[in-house]
Amino acid sequence: MRPGATRLDEHLADPTREREVDDPAGMEMAELAAAQAELHASEAVRVRRDPVPRGDLVQDAGEEVLHAYGSSTDVLLLLPEPYDFDVSTERFRAFGIDAANLWHEGGLHRVVGGREVRIEAAPGGVDVSPLDDETRPVVSKLLGAEFDLSAFTTWAAGQPVLGELVPRLAGFRPPLAPDPFEALVTSITAQQVSLFSAFAIRNRFVERFGEQVGRAWSFPTRARIARATEEQIVAVGFSRRKAEYVIGLARDDLDLEHLPGNMPALSKLKILPYDEDKWAKDRAATIQKIQDIVRRTR
Numbered sequence: 001m002r003p004g005a006t007r008l009d010e011h012l013a014d015p016t017r018e019r020e021v022d023d024p025a026g027m028e029m030a031e032l033a034a035a036q037a038e039l040h041a042s043e044a045v046r047v048r049r050d051p052v053p054r055g056d057l058v059q060d061a062g063e064e065v066l067h068a069y070g071s072s073t074d075v076l077l078l079l080p081e082p083y084d085f086d087v088s089t090e091r092f093r094a095f096g097i098d099a100a101n102l103w104h105e106g107g108l109h110r111v112v113g114g115r116e117v118r119i120e121a122a123p124g125g126v127d128v129s130p131l132d133d134e135t136r137p138v139v140s141k142l143l144g145a146e147f148d149l150s151a152f153t154t155w156a157a158g159q160p161v162l163g164e165l166v167p168r169l170a171g172f173r174p175p176l177a178p179d180p181f182e183a184l185v186t187s188i189t190a191q192q193v194s195l196f197s198a199f200a201i202r203n204r205f206v207e208r209f210g211e212q213v214g215r216a217w218s219f220p221t222r223a224r225i226a227r228a229t230e231e232q233i234v235a236v237g238f239s240r241r242k243a244e245y246v247i248g249l250a251r252d253d254l255d256l257e258h259l260p261g262n263m264p265a266l267s268k269l270k271i272l273p274y275d276e277d278k279w280a281k282d283r284a285a286t287i288q289k290i291q292d293i294v295r296r297t298r
Contacts, residue, residue, distance in 0.1 A: 075131040076122050079145055084171025085121035088143065091175060095195040099203045100182070101142070101175075102216040109216040112138045116214030119143070141178040149173060180256035181249070182219045188245050189238070201237035208236050225250035 093103045102109040107120040112135045119139060120127045128139050140146070156162035177183035189205070190198035209220035209228065225233075225246060233243035 075128055077125050077128050077131060077136065077139060077145075079125040079143065079173065080149070081124070082171040083125065083173055085126060087169070087171055088173045088175060096199045097203060098199060099206045099217040100210070100219045104215055109214065110138070110142060111211070111213045111216050111218035114213060114218075116216055138178045141176055144173040144175050146176075147173060179219065180259070181222045184249060184256070185225075185246055188242050188249075191242070197237075204236035205233070205238070208232070222250050222256075
């Protein structure tokens with residue numbers, strides 16, 4: 001038995017098959033009791049050792065799986081393979097700290113329902129603590145679990161640019177803002193500024209109007225921003241017009257949770273051929289027009 005490992009670790013270490021923890025032979029009583037307690041924690045949860053067979057991932061996407069290691073319990077949220085946690089979460093650290101989706105020591109921290117949730121890479125998906133009926137849909141949305149990437153990959157294979165790009169990004173699953181209000185405010189923040197500036201402004205906004213739980217901050221609620229003034233929003237770095245948009249959105253009675261309309265099917269989209277020479281020519285002409293307008297207004 002390897003140093004520091006329990007008998008249960010050795011029992012679960014066989015990489016060739018999935019097995020239930022139901023054979024007490026050779027296991028210490030304390031470890032067996034811990035495994036049994038984990039098994040009975042939920043009728044929908046199974047103990048599975050790593051790695052999870054790839055074929056199960058497509059069928060069990062979004063399922064919870066307990067990892068039994070001695071007296072500790074990690075909960076695995078399965079995601080369809082291939083999935084690369086580090087690549088998929090790069091956006092949360094590429095442009096600076098994201099206070100609402102905080103990367104810390106190899107894991108992503110997010111506040112859900114007043115609790116701090118930590119998400120870490122794991123074979124077959126991600127380990128989530130805590131994972132329950134409240135946090136599960138938020139984490140699934142955040143990690144883009146709803147995307148049908150297999151259909152996209154099939155479609156992209158016939159596209160001249162995407163056909164080369166997609167294989168190089170195998171494992172990338174685009175993350176999403178779990179809350180529609182957060183998504184819209186984030187989009188407003190990023191308009192006409194660099195992403196580095198957008199992240200800095202968004203962080204000041206989050207820390208001014210959100211609440212810190214553990215290491216991460218909760219994204220400000222719609223109700224909280226509805227009570228804010230334009231001057232308070234401008235003070236954290238928004239332009240006057242952006243502050244007007246954000247407050248107007250917060251105070252409007254629009255039901256953001258049930259917006260009508262969906263994206264069209266990929267098969268109905270038409271990708272125009274990319275002509276670099278034409279693009280460069282059009283770009284030069286557009287810049288010239290802008291320069292002419294600036295000169296006339298001086």
